[in-house]
Amino acid sequence: MEPGTGPSGCISCPAEYPTTTILHVMKKLYSYGMGAALLLSGLAAPAQNRPAAPAFSLGSRQALVRQLQAQVAADIAQRAVPTVELRVAASQIFSGKVNHRQDLGKTGALLAGEIQGVPNSSFVLRMDDQGVEGNIVLKNTRQAYTYTADRQGNVVVQQVDIHKVICLDYDKPAGYQEPAGAGTAANRAAVVSLQSYPGARGCILLDVDGYALPAGTGWNNGNAYNAPSANMTDANVQAMWELVSEDFRPFHVNVTTDENVFNSYPKNMRMRCVVSPGSGSTIAPGAGGVAYLTSFRYNDDTPCWVFMSDPKSGGEAASHEVGHTLGLSHDGRLNPKEEYTTNSNNPNTVWAPIMGAGYYKPVTHWSRGEYSSASQTEDDLVIMAGATYNLGYRADDHSNAVSGATALARNGNSLSGGGLIERTADQDYFSFSTGGGTVNLSVNTVGRYGNLDIVARLFTGSGGLIGTFYTGGGGNLNVSLSANLGAGTYYLQIDGTSSGNPATDGYSDYGSLGSFSISGSAPAGGAAGEATVYKDCNYTGTAVPLPVGDYSLAALQSRGILNDDISSLRVNSGYEVVLYENDTYSGASLTVGSAGNSCLVNNALGASNWNDKTTSLRVRTAAAAFSRQLEAEAANVNNGMTVEACTDAGGGQNMGYVDAGDYLVWNNINFPTTGTYTIEYRVASGASGGTISADLNAGAIQFGNTAIPATGGWQSWTTVSKTVTLNAGTYNFGIYAQSGGWNLNWVRITRAGAARMATAEATTKEQADATDAVEVYPNPVTDRLLLRAAHSLTGSQYQILDSWGRTVLSGAGATHGIDVSGLQPGMYVLRLLSAGNKPVTRRFQK
Incomplete structure (x- = not known):
């Protein structure tokens, strides 16, 4: 749901102008223990939304000014x-007492004040070349009016339901006590300086040391105001900052307590949240917090307010009010009617939505109204991350697949790492190696006020699931695992998860987002890595073992490997290392096989000097390491084929005579890596020749036909082959005689392509343009993935791989998009091959 359309009360405005200002006053709810559950009986039910009255024209903006x-x-x-x-x-005119006025140019003005002779009233009206926005609020008579303008600058005023402009009747509950001295002290000389994301696109300031509100905002009827300090200890400032920071962790925004940091941001990319308990009686009597909806984009430094200094209640209110400035409406219920749900009527749940009242629950999330009888179902995350406010999400910090897994840092037997789940579908992958024995790992979110409910999954090096680890229910967000593992490389997946039933006693994984840390131990040993890189030549200097995986510059640096600082390397048998000149696996490259390289100075492999040149690298199974010759004695044969052992691959001895209809199956053939394989058949034929086909798992995966020529004699051997793409795994491999008859000497399967010892890869601008010209959208996608390309997609072939590299969808013709409605939520890779163009790979989220 877009900002301005929420059922709790936003007014829709023309897209080219800011949404009509909406003042929200948040009920200050606070109590202790079971008393919180009793507060619901005292909550006033939200007023029924009445249809807006007809709009009244005020003429042009210039004329009104x-x-x-x-x-x-x-x-x-x-x-x-x-x-x-x-x-x-x-026939109706109000007399507005102007407490503040400002000339905004020849065609602009800002007026703020109150309605003369009407207690508890206010108005604010801004008219400039960007549009018109404003409102009149008459609290005692429950009336409200809003101002808007169309594209041509014609202004209208319209009476609306007051609950679409300001929330009323939410007084502080009995029993709440502010900490002694809160809001009474003079402004402090200094506040502990904290930042959650230095350099982020946007900024949120928790202003706790007093604030001189200038005249001209919508607050205090347009008058200036000196808000007293919250008089908070550094420890309480830290705690409140932690709560708000974790709520906004997924977004490209810096939550800070530092005024200088805040002032370094442009006005339309920052929001001041004033924490000042002593200001409540002036700004919004009886309230816990207050904000104008969508004011993050006002470009005039209109702040939002919190009137509680307790870290939990004040922090929840701060996130709630800043959420309003980013366009969010209340999370309430229809039955029982309540403007802000606390979930206190359900003692079995530990959760409440941030845009409800989250004071009483240990876990609070952004919401899309999945709980029972929700008053609205707007998508909080989409609204805040949308183009309206220009914040967006943080960049994904770790790969969503094992192919790019980040290696956990190792210090002796100790392992460590960390990251951020910033989107609902995000999954972060890590790799580690062990010499064999007990592996213990703990994955924890922040120490207090966490949002991320963690589930961890442990996989073998070939992708087999060892176990899923989750500590469910009761607000237990962290997880620990212990497993006795053999020597080798393993993968750890970290994900946000749900708890219970969102409609009754729990929550979905929608808002289960935030930061996590990994710590634990795994026995070191010879299997600590398939390759070891050294700082100096002759395998000397700092040595770092690396398991199979992709290592960007950041991943190398996290393991203590500096940029351009590798001089020699060892590689285990069956593996190879690809060194890249630039970050993210680009630029010139050098492939080093199991022979290793004792000194990259004047590189002995013939690719010039590679000493201190590596910025990123890949450790992988050697391209030519796999070759398997299949013999008849290992196969199951039907239709009367004569079977003989293949003892002489060079000729003479048959594996057997193959006739039309014969089917041979070799069980449990392990293909160690995902990639391209060549299937070769050594055959001899008389006059007929014929056609042979291959498949996996009784035809579940088809490799198509291969033509067998007539060789002119039953001992005149020839070799035919077919190249196929296959995911790593163990399969039953079969061949089927479609037609003809011949002697079959052997079947051989080989990992295609020898390892390149040295490659200087250069992509021409034309090739890069052709690749980059393919766009997939929408992303994330729900039902149909669409493609936009500079070249024709007619006749193109596509393949969709899951996070393990397994093919889950394939076909021909992507001109009209690809139906992905049957895919499970997660991250996928689209591989597209169209005539005359390089293969294209694109990642998308379902």
Whole structure:
């Protein structure tokens, strides 16, 4: 749901202008123990939304500005505080007492004040070349009016339900006590300086040491105001900052307590949240916090407010109010009716939505209204990360597949790592090696106020699931695992998960986001890595073992390997290392096989000097390490084939005579790596020749036909082959005689392509342009993945791989998109081959 359309009360405005200002006052709910559950009986039910009255035209923006400015000019000569006529209907005019006015240019003005003679009233009206926005609020009579303008600058005023402009009747509950001295001390000289994401695109300031509100905002009827300090200890400031930081951790925003950091951001990319308990009686009497909806984009430093200094209640209120400034509405219930749900009527759940009232629950999340009887189902994450506020999500910090897994740092037997789950579908993969024995790992979110409910999955080096580890229920967000593993390389997947049933006693994984750390131990040993890189030649200097995986510059540096600092390397048998000149596996490359390289100075492999040149690298199974010759004695044969052992691969001895309809199956053939394999058949034929086909798992995976020529004699051997793409795994391999008849000497399967000892790869601009010209959208996708390309996709072939590299969908013709509705949620890779173009790989999220 887009900002401005939430059922709890936003007014839809023309897309080219900011959404109508909406003032929200958050009920200050706070208590201790079971008393919180009793507060619901005292909550006022939200008013029923009434249809808006007909809009009344006020003419053009320029004419309205001239009219109001003339009234101010005429009136100011007679009295100190001028008034203006605020017409809301043909026969109804309010007299607005102007407490602040500002000339915004020839066609602009800002007016703020109150309705003369009407207690508990206010108005604010901004008119400039960007549009018109404003409102009139009459709290006592439950009336409200909003101002908007169309593309041509024609202004209208319209009476609306007051609950679509300001939330009322949410007083502080009985029994809440502020910490002694809160909001009474003078501004402190210094506040502990904290930042959650230095250099982020946007900024949120927790302002706890007092604030001089300038005149001209919508607060205090447009008057200036000096907000007192919250008088918080550094420890409480730290705790509140931790809570708010973790709530906004997925986004490209820096939560800070430092005024100088805040001032370094442009006005339309920052929000000040003033924490000042002593200001509640002036800004919003009885409230726990207050904010104007969508004010993050106002570009005038209008702040939001929190009137509690307790870290938990004040922190929940701060996230809630900043959420309003980013366009979010309340999370309430329809039955029982409540404006802010606390989930206190369900003692079995430990969760509440941030945009409800999360004071009483240990776990709070952003929400999309999945709980029972939700008053609205807007997508909090999509709204805040959308283009309206220009924040977006943080970049994914770890690969969503084993192919790019980040190696856990090792110090002796100790392992460590960490990361961030920043989107619902994000899964972070890590690799580690062990010499064999007990492996213990703990994965923890932040020490307090965590949002990420963690599930960990442990996989073998070939992708087999060893176990899923989760500590469910009761607000237990962390997880530990212990497993007795053999020597080798393993993978750890970290994911956010759900708890219970979102409709009754739990939550989905939608808002289970945030930071995590990994710590533990695994016995070191000879299997600590399939390759070892050294700082100096002749295998001397700092040595770092590396298991199979991809290592960007950041991944190398996390293991203590500096940029351009590798001089020699050892490689275990059956593996190879590809060194790259640039980060992210680009630029010139050098492939080093199991012979290793004792000195990359004047490289003996013939690819010039590679000393201190490596910026990223890959450790992988050697391309030519796998070769398997299949003999008849290992196969199951049907249809009367004569079977003989193949003892002479060079000729003479038959494996057997193959006739049309014969089917041979070899069980449990292990293909160690994902990639391209060549299937070779050595055959001899008389006059007929024929066709042979191959498959895996009784035809579940088809490799198609291979033509067998007539060799002219039953002992005149020839070799035919077919190249196929296959995911790593163990399969039953079969061949089937489609037609003809021949002697079959052997069948051989080989990993295609010898390992290149040295490669200087250069991609021409034309090739890069052709590759980059393919775009997949929408991303994330729900049902149909669409493709946009500079070249024709007619006749193209596609393959979709899951995070383990397994093919889950394939076909021909992607011109009209690809139906992915049957795929499970997760990360996928699209491999596209179209005529005359290089293969293209694109990643997308379902």
